Amino acid sequence: MFASRKFLTAGGFFSFFIFGFMDNLKGPLLPEILRAETLNYSQGGTIVLSGYLGFIAATLLTGVMADWLGSRGVLLSAGLSLLLGVAALSFSGANFGAILASMGMIGFGLGAIEVGGNSLMVELYTVNRARYLNLLATCHGVGSLLVPLYAATLVTWEFSWQDIYGCSLGLVVILPTIFCLSQLSSHTPSEPDSKAPSGTAAGRWSWQETLRIGFSPRMGWYYVLLASYVAVELGLAAWLVEYLHQNRDMTVAHASLYLSGFFVMLMLGRLLGSFAVERIGYFRMVGLALGGGSLCIAAGLFGSDRWIGALPLSGFFLSIVFPTVTASVSKLYQQNIGSLLGLLFTAAGIGGALGSWSVGVIGNSQGLQAGMAVTLAYCLLGLLALYVLSRWRGDSPAAEPV
Structure with missing residues (x-):
């Protein structure tokens, strides 16, 4: 039962719900942390950076772990890291170093979920893989939408920020429990009507093959494509409220509704796109997504006030890029897929990091309107990478993922 495909699929979906929930909990609680611990903005930025560094470290390390131990082992490790990090943060008090270490541990757990959850869907589903990867990302959106309500409610009840993190332990502990139970079986079921991925099983990992594929020109363009998309998404998410407040004379509360709308559109796009992506094709879907997202961003930035709603609407189009690119890579390269996804x-x-940073830097010197327009440049870069990939005819180890 605990190693059945349905159970593991539900566990993977839950891991991404936890991912979205814990990843976005620091946002509404950061003002509380700064106020309660009398920290400045620079220290607050360092807290966020420590989580980010933990995330990057996890994506590098757990990709190899996924090939050696399997995706369930990675998700078990992710759950334990997240559990320890949240527990330590709940008792960190005013110790700034302890806060940084705890945030880094939480970030590591979240990065491990990113790799482990996607690797698990790749292992379980060789048919309709993009659909399940999009549904997986939808669960992240659900967690992201619920966490502001959770945090705001407990802040209203005068819970401390440590207690709010502590209350989430009841949710977090479920994740390692699920994958501890699943480890009772050594077999990961894949779809019976398809050939299981050959490189996802533990013990088949090759360092030479990982280097050959992971640093090939083709994978380089995949890196550019996905990095460009994430630069657009996080650039918009980080600066949308400030842009609407400063350039469109909205209150912060009103502008925050547009940010919430952006996340709603991300979730809806992934949910609905999951049923269309296999029919339309991976590259065509990504092209439509980047093209539609670019038009929405341009209309929202350069149009009149009545077009401002196009900015959150861009999330509907952009949403499907990340899981679909992941599905494309996993279809092309079946061996050492955990390591390759880690690099991706x-x-x-x-x-x-580049997206949010570049918007801020250019916005500081040229104005936030120009800074936000940088996201359009990233969209164009992503479309260029997609064009190169769609025309690629060399070193193909599998059918073209179009």
């Missing part, structure tokens, strides 16, 4: 998600993390 590391590129995504770098893109996210």
Whole structure:
């Protein structure tokens, strides 16, 4: 039972719900942390950075772990890291170093979920893989939408930020429990009507093959494609409220509704796109997504006030890019797929950092309107990478994922 495909699929979906929930809990609680511990903005940024560094470290390390131990072992490790990090944070008090270490541990757990959850869907589903990867990402959106309500409610009840993190332990502990039970079986079921991926099983990992494929020109363009998308998404998510407040004269509360709408559109796009992506094709779907997202961003930035709603609407189009690119890579390269996904998600993390940073830097010198327009440049870069990949005819180890 605990190793059945349905149980593991539900466990994978739950892991991404936890991912979205815990990843976005720091946002509404950061003001509380700064106020309660009398920290400045620079220290607050360092707290966020520590979680980000833990995430990047996890995507690099757990990709190899997925090939050696299997995706369930990675998700078990992720759950334990997250559990320890949240527990330590709940008792960290005013110790700034302890807060940083705890956030880094939480970030490591979240990065491991990113790799382990996607690897698990790749192992379980060789047919309709993009559909399940999009549904997986939808669960992240559900967690992201619920966490502001959770945090705001407990803040209203005058819970401390440590207690709010502590209350989430009851949810977090479920994750390692699920995959501890699943480890009772050594077999990961895949679809009976398809050939199981040959490189996802533990013990088949090859360092030479990982280097050959992972640093090939073709994978390089996949890195550019995914990094460009994440730069757009996180650039918009980080600066949308400030842009609407400063450039469109909205209140922060009103502008925050647009940000919530952006996340709602991300979730809906992944949910609905999951039923269309296999019919339309991976590259065509990504092209439509980047094209539609670019038009929405341009209309929202350069149109009149009545077009401002196009900015959150861009999330509907952009939403499907990440899981569909992941599905495309997993279809092309079946051997050492955990390691390759780790490298792919590391590129995504770098893109996210560059996206929010470049919007801020250009916005500081040229104005936030120009800074937000940088996201359009990233969209064009992503479309360029997609064009190169769609025309690729060399070193193909599998059918073209179009």
